[in-house]
Amino acid sequence: MIMSDSGSPQDERASVGSSSLSYGEVLPSRLINRPFTASPEALASNIAPSQSSEGRERTPSRSSVLSSASSQSGRQSLDAVRDQVAESIAVRTITRSETVDGNKIDVVITVSASSDASFLRRIADKIRNRLLLKSYLFALSMSYPPGAAVPLLLCTSSPELLTRASLLVNSKFTARIVPGARASPDGQRWLVQVQDLGGSLLDEEALWDVVRKAARAPADPLAPPPGSVGIExxxxxxxxxxxxxxxxxxxxxxxxxxxxxxxxxxxxxxxxxxxxxxxxxxxxxxxxxxxxxxxxxxxxxxxxxxxxxxxxxxxxxxxxxxxxxxxxxxxxxxxxxxxxxxxxxxxxxxxxxxxxxxxxxxxxxxxxxxxx
CATH class of the missing domain: 3.40.250.10 (Rhodanese-like domain)
Known part of the structure; x- marks a missing residue:
């Protein structure tokens, strides 16, 4: 029941009509005590009353509210699962990584059914969060059908490592690089599409060669290489x-x-x-x-x-x-x-x-x- 300004009870229908004239649409009293868990869009549709040809209010369908809420909950659950999978992949990647000149390196080919470039970015986010004070270089990709353009994401802690790795990728996959490669503003990620990446057994070895060579510390041209000896x-x-x-x-x-x-x-x-x-x-x-x-x-x-x-x-x-x-x-x-x-x-x-x-x-x- 809605109270009037004087404190006396008013008929609900009359109250709605008079209130609408002065304040716009108001929430029907029968919905005030009902819990709302639907999306903002569903909530907006529920609180706007519909009028029949006789001016009577049309009540929202309870099933539509529950369906909308269930849809939103499903989307949230799927996102949580993807986040958990990305976290798991990041942990495994860091755990099994090699170390070259102080840089952690690994090549990851994910076979997740939901894999796409955004999922690779999510993995990269998880890696960055766990290696804030470490130096690393990882190549992240996925398993696609033969002949498809496959996303390849290089993620690293250093723009210098990224520059060396991206140059090596371009040299190894020259004829298969799809135009449109993008680097992140901070210089720590580089996303490129490679035609039929993974179609050859040598592709993963080529990526390993990229990260291993890029992770090596540049040699001092004035210092003798390890293992070399002078003529004397x-x-x-x-x-x-x-x-x-x-x-x-x-x-x-x-x-x-x-x-x-x-x-x-x-x-x-x-x-x-x-x-x-x-x-x-x-x-x-x-x-x-x-x-x-x-x-x-x-x-x-x-x-x-x-x-x-x-x-x-x-x-x-x-x-x-x-x-x-x-x-x-x-x-x-x-x-x-x-x-x-x-x-x-x-x-x-x-x-x-x-x-x-x-x-x-x-x-x-x-x-x-x-x-x-």
């Missing part, structure tokens, strides 16, 4: 593998007819250097750039004498630096008796050794040893 260190390492000999010891080996294995002296200096400095008569001339091919017993371009692995090869250069690396290379081919001469040709000359050597340890004429 390398020279010391290679010499540690050799039993280097002096020029006089080399001369004695070459002129010893009872040597248990064939011995050869190999001059690896370039022609211009030999002309300028002089030569050792009787030494084989095999320049450095073809040395391995001439002494590898497996190679079809080898010298006739290089048909066995117990061949004693004594290498020399001008001063004994290049020869150490060359002898170590021959050892890598299996010539375990290969070595070099300490001090090279300069040391040979300084020791007063003859400029012509008759190599007796091989039993072959000296002219058969010259090779260019």
């Amino acid at each position: 260190q390398r020279l010391a390492l290679e010499r540690a593998r050799l039993e280097r000999i002096t020029p006089r010891a080399a001369y004695e080996e070459l002129t010893e007819p009872s040597s248990p294995w064939p011995v050869v002296l190999v001059d690896i200096r370039p022609e211009a250097q030999r002309r300028a400095e002089g030569a050792v008569g009787g030494a084989m001339v095999v320049e450095r750039n073809v040395l391995e091919w001439r002494f590898d017993p497996r190679c079809s371009s080898r010298l006739p004498i290089a048909d066995r692995y117990d061949l004693r090869v004594i290498v020399f250069c001008s001063e004994g630096y290049t020869s150490s690396l060359a002898a170590a290379s021959l050892r890598d081919l299996g010539l375990l008796f290969a070595t070099d001469m300490i001090g090279g040709y300069q040391a040979w000359k300084a020791a007063g050794l003859p400029g012509e050597v008759e190599i007796l340890a091989t039993g072959l004429p000296a002219e058969e040893y010259s090779f260019n």
Whole structure:
């Protein structure tokens, strides 16, 4: 019952009519005590009375109110389920992620029936909320029918990571990128459509390659790469593998007819250097750039004498630096008796050794040893 201004009760229908004239439409008294759980649109339709041709009020259908409320509740429930699924995927992604140079990385291919770009964004939101203080890069996509354009979302904590990853995606999927890629204003997300992404078994591997390479810290061009060694260190390492000999010891080996294995002296200096400095008569001339091919017993371009692995090869250069690396290379081919001469040709000359050597340890004429 609605009370009048004087406090006396008024007929409901009359009250509605008079109130409408002064204040507009009012809520019927029979609806005041009824709970409303419907959508705002349903509520608005319920509180606006309908008039019949005789001016009588038409009451709203209870079933329509319940149906509208049920529809809204269903939409809310579905949204909650999607949110829960996105949260679960985000947690699994973070848990199984790899770490490259301090950056968490992973590739996620979701098979959710409701998957679309907005669902990928929802997953990205959940990841961001859990990794606020961490550095990460994730590639999120979904399983689509063959031939379809598939959304790919790169989400990261750093615009720099996103730039590197997006460039790699463009290079790997050049012919399949659908125009219209979009980056978020904060530079932490990049959404692109890739034609038939996932249609090949190599696509996921390509995405893994993207995130792994993009996550690596840029190399300092002035700092030596990990695992590299300077030439002095390398020279010391290679010499540690050799039993280097002096020029006089080399001369004695070459002129010893009872040597248990064939011995050869190999001059690896370039022609211009030999002309300028002089030569050792009787030494084989095999320049450095073809040395391995001439002494590898497996190679079809080898010298006739290089048909066995117990061949004693004594290498020399001008001063004994290049020869150490060359002898170590021959050892890598299996010539375990290969070595070099300490001090090279300069040391040979300084020791007063003859400029012509008759190599007796091989039993072959000296002219058969010259090779260019």
